[in-house]
Amino acid sequence: MRKLTHPNHNCISETVLFSQLPQDELNMISKQINYIEYAPGETIFDVEDDSDRLLLVHQGKLKISQTSSNGKEQTLYFLNEGDIDGEESLIIGSRHAVTCVAVIKSRICEIRRGDFLTLTKRQPTIGLSLAISIAEKMQKLQTQQANLLTGSVEDRLLKFLKDTAEETDSLSFELPMSKKELAAYLGTIPATLSRNFTKLEEKRIISNSSKGKIVLNITKIDNP
Amino acid sequence: MRKLTHPNHNCISETVLFSQLPQDELNMISKQINYIEYAPGETIFDVEDDSDRLLLVHQGKLKISQTSSNGKEQTLYFLNEGDIDGEESLIIGSRHAVTCVAVIKSRICEIRRGDFLTLTKRQPTIGLSLAISIAEKMQKLQTQQANLLTGSVEDRLLKFLKDTAEETDSLSFELPMSKKELAAYLGTIPATLSRNFTKLEEKRIISNSSKGKIVLNITKIDNP
């Protein structure tokens, strides 16, 4: 990690969490944030880390994962440009068993818990914004994990591909991550994932055109 | 469901969510809550229900479950006396794919979303309380599901038994729910659960004494 000088870009004002605040308040917060660059693979925080802070992703991609009692690691979700994370740690304190690492080179604005708490006293309305932010994340996490809990790897993979197609607004796209990472995200291992890609190809649901491009052969994207 | 007269018991003031509010505010909210009794098996809300409201469980036991795309139902958690639920629906609107049913006869205080939103405008600090409440639930849910995602049924069952022993503060206890429900909670089916109970008995980890009582044979409860 490498601490950077204050960015001309203002992470704060672009965030829904703070967008309602008056200008002078924004200026105060700006002085309290750290702007930090992380190299690929670097850990932003992990289980033993107790320095609680809010993350505003300015550039790059982060991965949030969880390691359960038997030692297996499960990817929960990714953070991309503009995403916020760590809202819970602001109010509860440290997050248990959650790890955050940079997937690629990333630049992040960080706000420490203490600074945030004093802010909430001056600006009580921010609590509601925070609640909204957390609630949205919870719903996201909930539906993600519901998919993991039920259904086969094939089901999960297909659902992921459909979702990706929807996001990119195209039936032909590249995977947003490596297959190894995708396996961890889908709660499986590369070997099994590979077989399921083959399955879908044999069923003519996808075709694997040149250079890792995925083509979905579905007339109607019927996601719930 | 059966609407009851206003309870002499005040759900509101006992809830952390509202405990900070002044008395006159508490009185106002009290007029807006509904006090309702649900029979066992009755649905409090489900996927298609869009009447968003906060639930304060006064008596009884409720079950929150989720049905994923392939039709399988997964129990997420239970609500007991004093528990709150539906915080997310207050601010986001309806919760997707989540169902709530009464396990036994239950009495619940309900606050409608609209009423709550006007409340937050008068009392902005309540937003932070709400955020805390949601964040805590999110952590709970997160660790619960992490256990589901990894490890065998046997692991999950044993962990559940240990947790239950810890809660009841005794190595000898009755299951807090039927084995059928426990199966759904552990993400499996009764048949598989039954076999795993047998496994644990053969390993002398538990003994199934008279009348459904479980006895854990562990010198040290070594939960992480």
Added chain:
DNA sequence: CGCGAAGTTGACACGCCTCAACTGCAGTGG
């Protein structure tokens, strides 16, 4: 070119789900 990681493919075993039959128990009604 050579190294290491990513990805693929095969053999294999095991856990879990499916289906099904059977038992035990509680509630119901004749």
Added chain:
DNA sequence: CCACTGCAGTTGAGGCGTGTCAACTTCGCG
């Protein structure tokens, strides 16, 4: 009071998906 019914729970047989282990190929990079 005792069949009848229905549901919870158990047990068995069987099959499929998935994790494990291992060998091999492919790819990217110094």
